[in-house]
């Protein structure tokens with residue numbers, strides 16, 4: 001039985017913990033991980049929010065999103081590989097949805113590689129594909145991968 005997951009809203013002071021997850025969760029070959037400076041830049045924008053999941057005081061996962069007008073975008077979500085499939089991703093998404101629903105946001109969008117197993121994860125929460133961006137991601141080997149745009153109505 002896993003210890004409980006603690007989810008808290010976080011800020012730039014927590015970026016070392018965020019980066020400890022970032023560097024482990026994203027395969028560098030896919031070029032999806034952000035730098036701490038990119039995260040700080042996103043957090044400086046109005047409507048942004050960062051949630052950090054911890055277990056036993058140790059960073060387990062995070063989700064970073066921002067809103068513009070009545071729509072939000074999930075910019076990044078990640079859970080440490082050794083903590084995946086234990087419900088942290090689910091709790092992070094639920095916190096993002098609750099946060100924006102309380103602010104009157106109507107839908108949440110995200111981009112995901114079309115070959116990312118996370119597609120099955122998003123499907124669990126009712127995200128549906130609303131677009132396809134050809135050759136959106138550039139991998140370190142120079143190859144390009146398509147991105148699916150997914151959307152979830154929350155109001």
Ligand SMILES: CC(C)(COP(=O)(O)OP(=O)(O)OC[C@H]1O[C@@H](n2cnc3c(N)ncnc32)[C@H](O)[C@@H]1OP(=O)(O)O)[C@@H](O)C(=O)NCCC(=O)NCCS
Nearest residue numbers: 025076077078079084085086087088089090117118120121
């Ligand atoms: C996507 C990600 C955040 C999911 O986090 P997680 O904590 O493992 O997710 P959860 O344990 O809450 O999973 C909830 C449900 O989603 C589905 N799911 C999650 N990961 C899945 C996978 N790899 N394959 C198929 N279904 C999956 C399952 O139905 C799961 O429920 P179950 O474990 O009871 O079957 C995590 O896999 C990750 O960090 N991936 C690398 C980073 C990434 O690609 N992020 C998304 C793009 S920004």
